[in-house]
Amino acid sequence: MVDALRRDGRVRSDAVARAMGAIPRHVFLPGSTVETAYADTAVVTKVVDGVALSSASQPSMVAIMLEQLDLHPGQRVLEIGAGTGYNAALMAQLVGAAGEVTSVDIDEDIVVAAAEHLVAAGCPDVVLVTGDGALGYPAGAPYDRVVLTVGAADLRPEWVAQLATGGRLLLPLRVRGSQLSVALDLGADGVLRSASVRSCAFIRLRGAGAGEEQVVAIDGRGWWAEPAEPGAPLPNATSMRAALDRPGAEMQLGVRLSVADVWDGLGLWIALAEPTAFRLLARDAAAGSAVAAELVEIGGARATIAVPGVGGFVALVQDEHGGPARIRCHGDVAPGVGARVAALVEAWVTAERPHSADLQLTAFPREQSTSAAAGGRVVGLASATLLVEYPRARVG
Numbered sequence: 041m042v043d044a045l046r047r048d049g050r051v052r053s054d055a056v057a058r059a060m061g062a063i064p065r066h067v068f069l070p071g072s073t074v075e076t077a078y079a080d081t082a083v084v085t086k087v088v089d090g091v092a093l094s095s096a097s098q099p100s101m102v103a104i105m106l107e108q109l110d111l112h113p114g115q116r117v118l119e120i121g122a123g124t125g126y127n128a129a130l131m132a133q134l135v136g137a138a139g140e141v142t143s144v145d146i147d148e149d150i151v152v153a154a155a156e157h158l159v160a161a162g163c164p165d166v167v168l169v170t171g172d173g174a175l176g177y178p179a180g181a182p183y184d185r186v187v188l189t190v191g192a193a194d195l196r197p198e199w200v201a202q203l204a205t206g207g208r209l210l211l212p213l214r215v216r217g218s219q220l221s222v223a224l225d226l227g228a229d230g231v232l233r234s235a236s237v238r239s240c241a242f243i244r245l246r247g248a249g250a251g252e253e254q255v256v257a258i259d260g261r262g263w264w265a266e267p268a269e270p271g272a273p274l275p276n277a278t279s280m281r282a283a284l285d286r287p288g289a290e291m292q293l294g295v296r297l298s299v300a301d302v303w304d305g306l307g308l309w310i311a312l313a314e315p316t317a318f319r320l321l322a323r324d325a326a327a328g329s330a331v332a333a334e335l336v337e338i339g340g341a342r343a344t345i346a347v348p349g350v351g352g353f354v355a356l357v358q359d360e361h362g363g364p365a366r367i368r369c370h371g372d373v374a375p376g377v378g379a380r381v382a383a384l385v386e387a388w389v390t391a392e393r394p395h396s397a398d399l400q401l402t403a404f405p406r407e408q409s410t411s412a413a414a415g416g417r418v419v420g421l422a423s424a425t426l427l428v429e430y431p432r433a434r435v436g
């Protein structure tokens with residue numbers, strides 16, 4: 041597993057390779073086969089009412105985040121989302137006997153199981169806590185690193201307050217509908233600046249930091265919308281449904297798009313410029329419909345990015361066999377909306393198709409005002425204002 045992660049560039053440093061080589065993943069997944077434990081997939085370990093509440097993250101994601109975290113012997117780490125305890129064990133290996141790892145999970149049963157796994161793997165020194173990680177764990181502060189292995193939609197002041205100056209906060213953060221693994225370094229001025237950004241897909245935080253429901257049903261047939269801005273008003277469900285059933289004029293774009301382009305590359309680029317943009321998702325029966333056939337396949341569903349206008353919306357589509365993308369108008373949306381999105385696609389191509397790894401994020405405490413720098417977009421979170429930039433590209 042580690043050799044493959046090295047070959048794929050997920051594991052980059054000897055320290056992470058050594059830690060992943062030393063900690064047996066199967067010990068943290070007693071209900072799985074050894075083949076499953078060492079495959080490069082996430083393993084869901086707790087499901088309630090059909091919703092996955094806990095998992096062992098995909099090994100390549102674990103490796104990417106450990107590299108982003110840049111741990112050193114002697115450091116103090118707070119993890120939010122103990123899960124199986126596997127990542128905590130890896131971090132304990134990286135900080136060594138002089139360091140300390142504290143890991144919090146919201147569910148008692150998960151913490152009890154993680155404790156058993158950690159003892160079985162020979163890492164009894166990890167401090168495990170049952171609690172809501174939205175509040176951090178002030179008793180162990182300050183930390184050199186605070187890491188979430190569960191998705192957040194805000195930069196909670198508790199996490200920043202418990203971080204030492206110069207320390208790093210690493211978390212899967214939702215930015216305009218894309219989940220990004222962002223490593224943020226805390227400056228003496230209280231501002232967090234990103235050291236690296238990657239794409240990711242994590243289970244969402246429960247408890248006090250859960251934030252608003254993000255995916256809303258358009259109809260009972262399996263069509264859903266995920267607004268770029270959580271809680272943003274969508275065109276009403278009746279008009280969306282009517283617009284879905286009325287695909288109309290199309291504009292050719294001449295670019296081919298991958299899932300990563302639609303989600304975190306071009307998708308995020310469009311959502312940063314068009315805050316009312318939404319991810320359009322077709323699941324179950326809807327995923328098999330003719331309208332959904334031209335959306336991209338993502339985790340068993342089909343999806344795309346869409347921008348609403350009066351009377352309907354426009355959506356990026358592409359034929360099933362990977363032909364060039366098009367903008368499709370739905371309902372009576374004004375042609376100007378499609379033209380605006382086409383201009384954004386052109387600007388993204390001119391900027392050499394930037395992705396999440398090309399992003400730079402700066403987070404200011406909510407009370408500090410900030411103005412959009414040239415080439416940047418401002419995204420308001422509940423507790424922070426994010427300046428989102430593509431430093432090597434010109435944003436249209």
Ligand SMILES: C[S@@+](CC[C@H](N)C(=O)[O-])C[C@H]1O[C@@H](n2cnc3c(N)ncnc32)[C@H](O)[C@@H]1O
Pocket residue numbers: 093094095096097120121122123124125126127128144145146147150171172173174189190242243244245246247248249
């Ligand atoms: C993807 S799993 C973490 C994987 C884990 N790091 C591992 O190595 O196995 C996400 C975990 O976050 C936990 N979680 C969700 N909301 C939480 C919260 N508010 N505070 C602490 N843990 C939370 C879930 O119970 C779940 O176990």
